[in-house]
Amino acid sequence: MTPPTALGPPQDAHADGHLAAARHAFSTPERIAPTADERAALAAAEQAPLRHEGHKLARWTLGSGPRVVLVHGWNSRGSHLLGFAQPLVAAGFSVTLFDLPGHGDSGGHAASVVHAGRALRAVVADLGEVHGVIGHSMGSAAALLAFAHGLAVRRSVHLAGPSSLTPMVKGLARAQGLGPADAAAFAGWVERFIGTPIASVDLERLQHGLRHPGLIVHDPEDRTVPFAASEALHAAWTGSRLEPVSGLGHRRLLTDAGVIARSVAFVAEGLRP
Structure with missing residues (x-):
């Protein structure tokens, strides 16, 4: 897997609005502040930050x-x-x-x-x-x-998680109203951004790592x-x-x-x- 060239937000001032919105939705999370209770609960547990990429x-x-x-x-x-x-x-x-x-x-x-x-x-x-x-x-x-x-690991628990990237990318393209050409362009951009083919993050390519017992919990009415x-x-x-x-x-x-x-x-x- 090739690391992306940068972790910063993508820049493309000439992109179509819907395509730009899809790129933003895929790559740029909202930064959520902790509540006062969360900060207090972790005050004595903080460690030195780990430098990573x-x-x-x-x-x-x-x-x-x-x-x-x-x-x-x-x-x-x-x-x-x-x-x-x-x-x-x-x-x-x-x-x-x-x-x-x-x-x-x-x-x-x-x-x-x-x-x-x-x-x-x-x-x-x-x-x-x-x-x-x-x-x-x-x-x-x-x-x-x-x-x-x-x-x-010896055990893992998976709460309402996606198991393949391809349907998530296709679903986001649909949600942003992308037509076939823009959806293909978006998929190509995703692969450049993540530094690997989308299919390499699908279950078929990941399941060999599932060697331990796992618990999967999910609400069938989950809308996300x-x-x-x-x-x-x-x-x-x-x-x-x-x-x-x-x-x-x-x-x-x-x-x-x-x-x-x-x-x-x-x-x-x-x-x-």
Whole structure:
């Protein structure tokens, strides 16, 4: 995989408005500030930022024991997964949260699932051995990409995540009203931006990394990431468990007590001999 030439936002003043909007939507996340409660919860857990591809990655660690890394989604931040942290710490784990490139307190202005996957691998390389990963939305997809490029864990949890990039790119093109020619131009731009063919981030090319047990949680009524993405992931992953939930949509998974409890219990099962 060839790294993109730059992580900054794309510049094309002559692009058609819809095409420019698609490029922006794909590459430029909204930077979300933490709440006062989130900042207070992480105040004593902050670590020195990790330098990665010319920018800093903000990160925090709580507790002690086998390591679990939490990976947030698009237009989010690590602190949005704090609901999982204290139950994991109580179960005997240490928990590392971090902000992906272009998100939260981390540097950069643009990102993608490919950038997120590389950032996750960099964080884990700096930490050492990791017991498990819990990823939401794009964070789940970033974990799939990291597993395919050598990241080994004992357990992972995937919350409402896309499993292939091709349908996401096509869906974004449709949402932005792109015709066939502009959709093809957009796909070509995406490949230049991420530095790899879109198909290389599809499930067929990633499933060889799925060597450990996985828990997949998704609401069939999710309007952001289709439930079919998790069905496809489950079908391709022999060691996976798919658990549909109801009434939680795309983001309320992160604060639902039942989802949190099931996720922590599943990760903890990996500690048994």
